[in-house]
Each structure stands twice: as C-alpha cells, then as structure tokens.
Amino acid sequence: MSVVLSEDFLRQLEHLALVTRRPVAGHLRGHHRSRRTGVGMVFTDYRPYSQGDDTRNLDWGTYMRLDRLILRLFEEEADLPIYIFVDVSKSMGLGEPGKLDFARRFAAALAYVGLINHDRVSLVAFSDGVLSEMPARRGKNQMWRTLHFLERLEPQGGTSLQNAFRKFFGARRTRGLVIVASDFLDAAGFEPAFQVIRRFGHDVFAAHVVSPEDREPPFGDDVVLVDSEDGSSLKAHLTPELLDSYRKGFARYCTEIEAFCRSHGWGYLRADTDAPFEQLMMHALRHEGLLR
Amino acid sequence: MNAYTLSPLLVGAAVAAAVAAVVLLYLLRPPARNQSVSSNLIWQRVLETYRRVSDRWRWWLSLLIASVACVCIVVLAVARPGTDASAGSGKAIVVVDNAPTMATRTSSGGQRFEVAKQRALSLIENFPAATQVMVVDTQRRLVTPAFESRKDAVETVTALQLGQSYQPIVPSAVAFVPAERRYVVTDGVLLGAPPSDFVAVTVFEPANNLGITAFDFNNVPGDPARREAFVEVFNAGSEPRSTEVVISGIGEQRVTREISVPANGVSAQVFDLSDFTGGPIRAALTATEDGYPADDVAYGYLASRRIVRVTLVSGPGLEFLSKSLRAQPRVRLNVISPQRYMDQKVDEAVATDIYVFDRFVPSEPPAAPSLVIAAKPAGWLPARAGDASYPDVLATDGRHPVLRNLSLRDLYVETGSYLQPEEDRSTTVLLRGDEGKALAVAHDGAKRWVALGFDVADSNFGLLPAFPLFLGNSINWLADEPEIVRAQPGIVAVPFRDARVLAMDGAVLPVTTVDERSFFEAAQPGLYTAIGNDRPLRITVNLLDRRISNVNQSAVPVAAAPAEAGSVSAVPFGLSALLLMLAAGLLCVEWFAYHRRITV
Numbered sequence: 001m002s003v004v005l006s007e008d009f010l011r012q013l014e015h016l017a018l019v020t021r022r023p024v025a026g027h028l029r030g031h032h033r034s035r036r037t038g039v040g041m042v043f044t045d046y047r048p049y050s051q052g053d054d055t056r057n058l059d060w061g062t063y064m065r066l067d068r069l070i071l072r073l074f075e076e077e078a079d080l081p082i083y084i085f086v087d088v089s090k091s092m093g094l095g096e097p098g099k100l101d102f103a104r105r106f107a108a109a110l111a112y113v114g115l116i117n118h119d120r121v122s123l124v125a126f127s128d129g130v131l132s133e134m135p136a137r138r139g140k141n142q143m144w145r146t147l148h149f150l151e152r153l154e155p156q157g158g159t160s161l162q163n164a165f166r167k168f169f170g171a172r173r174t175r176g177l178v179i180v181a182s183d184f185l186d187a188a189g190f191e192p193a194f195q196v197i198r199r200f201g202h203d204v205f206a207a208h209v210v211s212p213e214d215r216e217p218p219f220g221d222d223v224v225l226v227d228s229e230d231g232s233s234l235k236a237h238l239t240p241e242l243l244d245s246y247r248k249g250f251a252r253y254c255t256e257i258e259a260f261c262r263s264h265g266w267g268y269l270r271a272d273t274d275a276p277f278e279q280l281m282m283h284a285l286r287h288e289g290l291l292r
Numbered sequence: 293m294n295a296y297t298l299s300p301l302l303v304g305a306a307v308a309a310a311v312a313a314v315v316l317l318y319l320l321r322p323p324a325r326n327q328s329v330s331s332n333l334i335w336q337r338v339l340e341t342y343r344r345v346s347d348r349w350r351w352w353l354s355l356l357i358a359s360v361a362c363v364c365i366v367v368l369a370v371a372r373p374g375t376d377a378s379a380g381s382g383k384a385i386v387v388v389d390n391a392p393t394m395a396t397r398t399s400s401g402g403q404r405f406e407v408a409k410q411r412a413l414s415l416i417e418n419f420p421a422a423t424q425v426m427v428v429d430t431q432r433r434l435v436t437p438a439f440e441s442r443k444d445a446v447e448t449v450t451a452l453q454l455g456q457s458y459q460p461i462v463p464s465a466v467a468f469v470p471a472e473r474r475y476v477v478t479d480g481v482l483l484g485a486p487p488s489d490f491v492a493v494t495v496f497e498p499a500n501n502l503g504i505t506a507f508d509f510n511n512v513p514g515d516p517a518r519r520e521a522f523v524e525v526f527n528a529g530s531e532p533r534s535t536e537v538v539i540s541g542i543g544e545q546r547v548t549r550e551i552s553v554p555a556n557g558v559s560a561q562v563f564d565l566s567d568f569t570g571g572p573i574r575a576a577l578t579a580t581e582d583g584y585p586a587d588d589v590a591y592g593y594l595a596s597r598r599i600v601r602v603t604l605v606s607g608p609g610l611e612f613l614s615k616s617l618r619a620q621p622r623v624r625l626n627v628i629s630p631q632r633y634m635d636q637k638v639d640e641a642v643a644t645d646i647y648v649f650d651r652f653v654p655s656e657p658p659a660a661p662s663l664v665i666a667a668k669p670a671g672w673l674p675a676r677a678g679d680a681s682y683p684d685v686l687a688t689d690g691r692h693p694v695l696r697n698l699s700l701r702d703l704y705v706e707t708g709s710y711l712q713p714e715e716d717r718s719t720t721v722l723l724r725g726d727e728g729k730a731l732a733v734a735h736d737g738a739k740r741w742v743a744l745g746f747d748v749a750d751s752n753f754g755l756l757p758a759f760p761l762f763l764g765n766s767i768n769w770l771a772d773e774p775e776i777v778r779a780q781p782g783i784v785a786v787p788f789r790d791a792r793v794l795a796m797d798g799a800v801l802p803v804t805t806v807d808e809r810s811f812f813e814a815a816q817p818g819l820y821t822a823i824g825n826d827r828p829l830r831i832t833v834n835l836l837d838r839r840i841s842n843v844n845q846s847a848v849p850v851a852a853a854p855a856e857a858g859s860v861s862a863v864p865f866g867l868s869a870l871l872l873m874l875a876a877g878l879l880c881v882e883w884f885a886y887h888r889r890i891t892v
Contacts, residue, residue: 091330099330159331185331214330222324227332234332235324236339249338 003108003150009278013109016291017117020080020177020203021265042075080119081136081176083202084111085164086153087209089127090228091185093155095211095273102273103181103209104150109281110179111146113291115139120176123149126164127157133168158229159186161193169200181207181271183214184257185229191260198264205267205290208257212274215250217243303371310363318356355882362878369871382472383439384419387428387490388412388452389478391460392781396479396584396843398497405454407495408477412449415475415493416442428466430483431455437466456782456815458840462487480848482840496846499583501528502535502553503841507575507590507834509565511621519594521563523575527553528842535579537561541568541594570594572819584843587835591819593776599624600771601643605633606650613650613665613748616760620767646770651747661740661770666747667711673743674733677712680705680745683725691787692720693769694734694742698758705731705753708746740770776830781817784831786810788824795820
C-alpha cells in the first residue's frame with residue numbers, strides 16, 4: 001500500500017523541525033543541543049587547557065590576567081536520533097480509516113521532517129516484537145527508502161510493546177527521540193514498555209492511533225467479540241448501558257496513557273484516524289511541542 | 293394439583309410438547325454474530341466492572357427456565373386444574389341442597405338453588421372424564437342415588453327440583469359409600485354444617501327477608517263474640533324495614549296495618565277480626581325486595597260459629613255438669629228436664645245446636661247432635677252388652693277429635709253398661725273395658741252422637757282434668773265445626789284413608805294411603821281441604837318458623853367456603869385464572885428483562 005503525502009503538505013513540512021526537550025547525544029553535527037562540548041556557538045564553561053586541545057578556544061584575556069591557560073568550552077550541536085516505532089499488529093489493521101495506514105502516513109511525515117533536518121531517522125516495525133527495522137538514515141534523499149519501508153508493512157501478530165522496546169534498545173542506541181505510533185492495545189500494559197524506554201533516557205512522544213470503531217463501537221445486540229490479535233472471544237449482549245460503559249472505559253484508558261506520558265514529561269497525542277491528517281500534523285503536533 | 297378436563301397423561305404430554313417447543317425455539321434463535329475488535333482489553337475491563345459474561349448466560353438460562361415455566365403454567369391453566377389433592381379418576385359424591393330456603397333470591401336475581409346447580413355442574417364437569425358421580429339431594433327427591441357417568445350426573449343435577457321439606461338431611465347412607473371426593477353444595481341455613489368428610493361449597497349470600505312467623509286466632513276472654521288474630525313478623529335483614537300487613541277474609545273483609553320491624557327482630561301485632569264472618573283467612577306482607585317470598589303469606593281458618601247453643605237435659609243432682617258446660621267457651625247453655633224435652637215444640641228444638649242427655653235417653657233420635665251420658669238402650673243408640681263393674685278402661689283411639697289431648701289413664705269407673713255398637717265405618721269405639729267391650733262410642737252419621745256407657749257420678753271422670761276437655765272436644769265435634777289441621781309445606785298426613793285433597797284453586801292433589809292415613813304433598817303455603825268420611829278436614833299449611841324465615845343464618849360461613857371448597861367455583865376466579873395471571877406476570881418479567889436489555 002502506497003503512502004501518499006501531498007506535495008503541498010510536504011512543502012509545509014519542510015518548514016518544520018522535530019524538537020526534543022532534552023539534550024541530544026548525536027554523533028554527527030546537527031542543529032540540536034547536546035551535552036557534549038565542542039565546536040559550537042553557545043558558551044557553556046571553562047576548563048584548564050591540556051595538551052592537544054584546540055588552541056583556538058583558549059581564553060587569551062584570562063591568560064593575560066592570570067597567567068594560566070584556560071580553555072573556553074562551547075555546547076556542541078548534534079544531530080537528533082529519531083526512532084519511529086510503527087505498530088503493525090493485527091489490531092492496527094482494523095478501523096476505517098485504517099489505523100496502520102494512518103500510522104504509516106504519520107511516520108512518513110515525521111521521518112520526512114527529520115530527514116530534511118539532517119536528523120538520523122530510524123524506522124521500526126513491531127508487533128509482539130521487532131519485525132523489521134530501517135537503519136538510521138539522514139538526508140532528504142533517503143525519503144524514498146523510508147517510504148519503501150513503510151509501504152511494505154502489513155498487519156501481523158499481537159502487540160507487545162515491552163518485547164519490541166527491549167529487543168530494539170537491547171542493542172546500544174544513541175539517546176534520542178522515540179516516537180511510537182500505536183493503538184497501545186497491549187494486554188501486558190503500556191507502562192512496563194515505557195519504563196524500558198525511560199531507563200535509556202530517551203525522549204518519548206506517544207501517538208495514540210484511535211479508529212472510530214475503537215472509540216464508538218457501532219454494533220449492538222448479541223455479538224461475539226473476537227480479538228483480532230489472539231483470536232479470543234467474548235460473548236456479550238451489547239446494551240446501551242454497556243456501550244456507554246465501554247466508551248467511558250476507552251476514554252479512561254486513553255487518559256491513563258496520556259497521564260503516564262505527561263508525568264514523565266513526554267508528549268502524547270491522541271490521533272483519531274478520522275480526523276484531518278494534515279491539520280493534525282500541522283497544528284496538533286506543533287501544539288504538543290513535537291514540531292516547531 | 294390435578295387436571296380435571298384432561299387426563300394426567302394428556303396434560304403431561306401437552307406440557308412435554310410445550311417445553312420441547314420452547315427449548316427448540318430457544319435453540320433455533322439466531323446465533324450471536326462474530327464481531328472482530330481491535331482488542332478485548334477494554335471490553336474485558338468493562339465487563340469485569342459491569343457484569344460477568346457467565347452471569348449473562350446464567351441469566352439467559354433463567355429466562356429459558358422462565359419461558360418453560362410460563363408455557364407449563366399456560367398449559368396447566370388451559371387444562372383447568374383443581375386443587376383437590378385426592379382427585380383422581382374414581383368416584384365422587386355431590387350433595388345438592390334443595391331445601392326450601394334455597395329458593396332465596398340472590399343479588400343476581402336468581403335463586404340460591406340455581407347457583408347451587410351451577411356450582412354442582414361446574415364441579416362435575418371438572419372431574420376427570422372417567423369419574424363416577426353420585427348426585428344426592430337433601431330432600432330425597434332422588435330416591436335411589438347411584439354412581440353414574442358425568443354426563444348422566446349433569447342431567448340429574450339439571451333436572452333436580454326444589455323440595456318442600458324443612459328438615460333436609462344428607463342421607464346417612466351416603467356416609468358409607470366409598471368415594472374419593474365429597475361435596476355439599478348448600479346455603480347452610482336449614483341443612484346446617486355439612487358432615488366433616490364433605491367439602492362445603494356454599495352458595496350462601498345474605499338477603500333481605502320479612503316473614504310471618506306466627507298466625508293464630510283467639511277469642512277475647514270474657515267476650516266470646518270478639519275474635520282476634522295474632523301476627524308475628526320477623527325481619528332477617530340487618531336493617532330495620534317497614535311493611536304492610538294485610539289480613540283478608542271472604543269477600544271484602546280486609547284489615548291493613550303498616551308496621552316497622554327492627555333488624556333481626558320481630559314485630560307482634562294483634563288484629564281485631566270481630567267483623568269477619570269466618571272461614572279462610574289470609575295474612576300477607578307487601579314488602580318489596582324480599583329475598584324469600586314463601587313466608588310472606590300465612591293462612592288460617594276462622595271458625596264460622598261463635599256461639600254454640602247447648603241444651604242440657606238432666607234431672608236434678610249433677611250440678612257440676614252444668615257448670616262445666618257453662619265454662620266452655622262459646623257455649624250458651626240451656627238446662628231443661630227430661631219432661632220439658634219431651635214436651636218441647638219443633639221450633640224450640642231448632643234453637644238447640646247440641647243436646648247433652650244426662651242419664652236420659654229419648655226414644656227418638658234428637659234433632660241435633662247429642663252427648664249421651666249413662667246411655668240406655670234406645671233405637672238410635674247401641675244395644676246394651678252387659679254390665680260393667682270396675683273395668684280396666686282403655687282409650688282406644690287418641691286420634692279421634694273427642695279424645696284429642698285427653699289423658700284417661702286415671703279414669704276409674706265403678707259401674708256402668710257395655711255398649712254393643714254396630715261395626716261400620718261411622719261408629720268409633722272411644723273407650724273399652726274388660727274383654728274389649730265398648731264403654732264409650734262415637735257415631736259420625738247424619739246426626740253425630742257420643743254415648744258414654746257409664747254415669748259420670750259412678751266414676752271419677754268428673755274429677756279428672758280431662759273432663760272439661762272431653763266436654764269441649766265433644767261440643768266442637770258435635771257442633772260439626774270443620775276440623776283444622778296445621779302443617780308445614782311438604783308431606784302432610786291426613787288422619788283417614790283414601791282422602792280426597794283439594795287445593796285452594798280446587799285442584800285435586802295426588803294422595804297416597806298408608807295404613808289408615810292419607811298423605812299428600814303441600815308444595816306451598818295455603819289452605820287445603822281433605823275430604824273423607826263425608827266430612828271435610830281443613831288443613832292450613834304455613835311456614836311460621838323463625839328458623840326458616842331467618843335465611844341469613846348459615847352454618848357455612850362465606851369466608852370459609854372458598855378454602856374448603858377448594859377447586860373450582862367456590863372462588864370468584866378459579867385456579868386457572870390464577871395460573872394465567874401468574875403466566876402473564878412471568879411474561880412481563882421476561883419482556884422487561886429482554887427488551888429493557890438489562891442483560892450483558
């Protein structure tokens with residue numbers, strides 16, 4: 001399935017950049033603050049000169065006054081490692097518009113923003129584990145690879161955020177921005193999974209993909225609710241009272257995720273698939289502080 | 293519980309079929325469609341907090357059970373069950389009270405008896421088809437009750453008529469007939485409480501009733517020319533009521549009085565009938581909305597003659613005889629000597645109603661009925677059959693009017709003469725002495741006479757209390773006043789055989805003769821005339837009984853009747869209706885549970 005982004009929309013995205021609230025730890029020069037000192041524009045500190053330091057950063061005025069060699073340190077600007085996780089579990093295959101389709105477009109848009117800003121963009125498709133991974137890419141010309149990766153994604157398997165994060169971050173990953181596009185319908189819960197990310201110090205932005213069917217079940221009377229991921233079934237007589245309880249329960253679940261993210265200073269966006277996509281990207285994400 | 297209209301096998305089959313149909317429909321209901329959802333995670337949370345799915349299936353199971361129960365109840369209701377635990381297909385006895393008080397009107401306008409027949413028919417129709425039913429009435433109109441099919445029993449009950457006996461009974465023989473079910477359909481007024489092994493089905497319903505409970509005539513003491521009627525009116529209702537009492541005689545003779553009778557009380561009234569010439573008298577009430585009209589009328593017979601002219605033909609000596617005769621009511625006594633009697637002219641003899649010959653017997657029959665004391669041989673009297681000396685006196689026929697209410701056990705006769713009456717139907721031996729010889733004879737012919745074979749002075753007869761009664765009875769009988777017999781409706785006995793009984797409208801009633809008495813059935817209060825021995829006997833048939841007029845005094849309370857009567861029609865709505873209401877309730881519960889979707 002192709003991922004379609006209009007030309008106008010791409011042009012608008014070119015004016016945006018992904019933002020992280022934390023200093024990044026990129027290895028390459030970029031436009032994001034990092035905790036390392038080096039070549040940069042923003043003064044951060046002094047330290048005594050040691051052999052091998054760049055003499056261009058010596059503070060000659062101090063030397064004249066104190067007769068000591070003091071080196072001026074500058075905050076190094078690095079690139080931003082962006083890890084975009086796309087949930088491709090079977091539950092993402094449901095909904096109209098489809099949640100996976102939405103997630104693909106969402107990931108493509110953010111990846112485009114990152115690529116054009118020379119951030120390192122990695123794409124990870126996961127369900128009950130990491131299914132496929134696009135290694136870190138930089139530069140606008142990597143966009144076609146990104147789209148190609150996304151187009152090949154198909155819904156499969158169950159959802160295990162924890163397994164996916166643990167497996168991906170089990171390898172050494174530079175601290176960066178983790179963007180998760182998922183419906184977060186994980187039987188094991190989302191908290192243990194997010195704790196894995198938190199342990200590695202990444203900044204997280206959770207895009208909660210919600211289809212209208214998840215939000216407002218359209219069916220009634222006697223149904224057998226079949227879980228799209230594990231095939232388990234629940235026999236129920238859907239009364240108005242029960243449907244109302246479900247709506248409240250789903251809203252409570254969304255609130256729990258948002259509250260968890262907010263409590264850790266992370267971003268959260270409830271992405272309804274039936275909402276205008278471009279408006280969502282241009283306004284909601286800027287409002288949430290992911291884009292500027 | 294047992295189904296009466298269907299056999300247990302059929303009811304069981306119907307229930308099984310209905311249950312099978314319900315279960316089949318339940319199983320054939322559209323299955324729940326599969327609906328794929330992203331995850332059951334939220335659903336499980338909601339259901340855990342709302343209700344377990346298993347609870348839902350238990351609820352569905354309970355609804356299925358409710359449906360099955362509902363259908364079973366409907367089937368049982370259609371089968372019209374009863375609650376008699378002992379009900380089976382055996383035998384049943386249904387006693388229908390057809391006592392006269394069952395003619396009391398009910399609020400629906402019909403009679404209690406009609407309601408009783410409907411109840412009895414309902415009972416019988418609800419018995420199992422193979423039940424043998426014995427229909428018994430309390431008036432013995434059904435002479436030989438027997439077990440019969442339900443159909444025949446229905447016809448028997450339908451043809452049953454009210455009886456006239458005011459002493460209804462449940463035949464004791466019925467108690468020894470084995471039967472699984474025994475019912476008495478009654479109002480409990482005259483029959484009283486039914487036997488303990490019978491289930492009472494009451495048809496009692498309170499009713500307004502005013503009735504005449506006493507009606508009699510008396511002469512005013514000291515003035516034989518005046519006569520009064522005594523009327524007692526009883527109010528069986530719970531409210532005071534007013535009515536008009538009308539006493540009417542022959543022609544235009546009529547007395548009317550408006551009276552008020554307290555609730556459950558009586559009003560005693562005395563009417564002056566001095567202006568009435570005598571003969572049949574009718575007392576009637578004109579109360580409206582009277583539940584039992586049979587006691588609203590009463591009949592009597594007022595003697596035509598007020599004064600009886602008696603001539604005592606006696607010599608000097610027996611003063612007490614003349615005094616005793618004068619003491620008799622209505623008697624105007626004239627005492628003459630035998631010589632005067634012999635010399636009297638014809639017109640003087642016509643002025644005498646009764647002669648009393650004391651130790652004197654004319655050779656020719658007197659012109660009027662006569663009482664002969666110490667009879668001597670004469671052509672018109674029995675011949676002498678020997679001397680009597682200290683005989684053992686025995687009253688032979690206490691039913692004869694002359695000996696009515698007399699006790700002659702202490703009669704002691706010293707000397708006298710036996711009489712030898714002719715053996716014919718008109719002559720009756722009143723007293724017998726030794727060897728059955730006649731001491732006193734009565735002759736009922738063209739001119740009545742009574743002859744004593746002994747002198748009152750030669751016996752203690754004059755000293756006995758029975759003597760003035762004997763004189764009174766003799767005068768009444770000799771005066772040829774029609775004899776009056778009082779009776780209640782029902783079988784009435786006439787003291788002679790082969791009587792011819794006429795009703796007030798002149799209709800001849802069928803009569804049965806047993807031994808020396810005749811019997812006829814007086815269906816309703818009235819005046820009847822029995823003719824035999826060439827003399828009429830007046831029979832007044834009246835209820836005149838407060839137990840009868842009190843139609844609200846039932847021994848079977850209304851409140852207790854439904855519980856005892858149990859099954860069918862003693863309750864305003866039967867068990868079938870109760871079952872149907874229960875089924876409707878279950879349907880409402882099921883509808884509410886299903887359509888209100890309180891399930892999960």
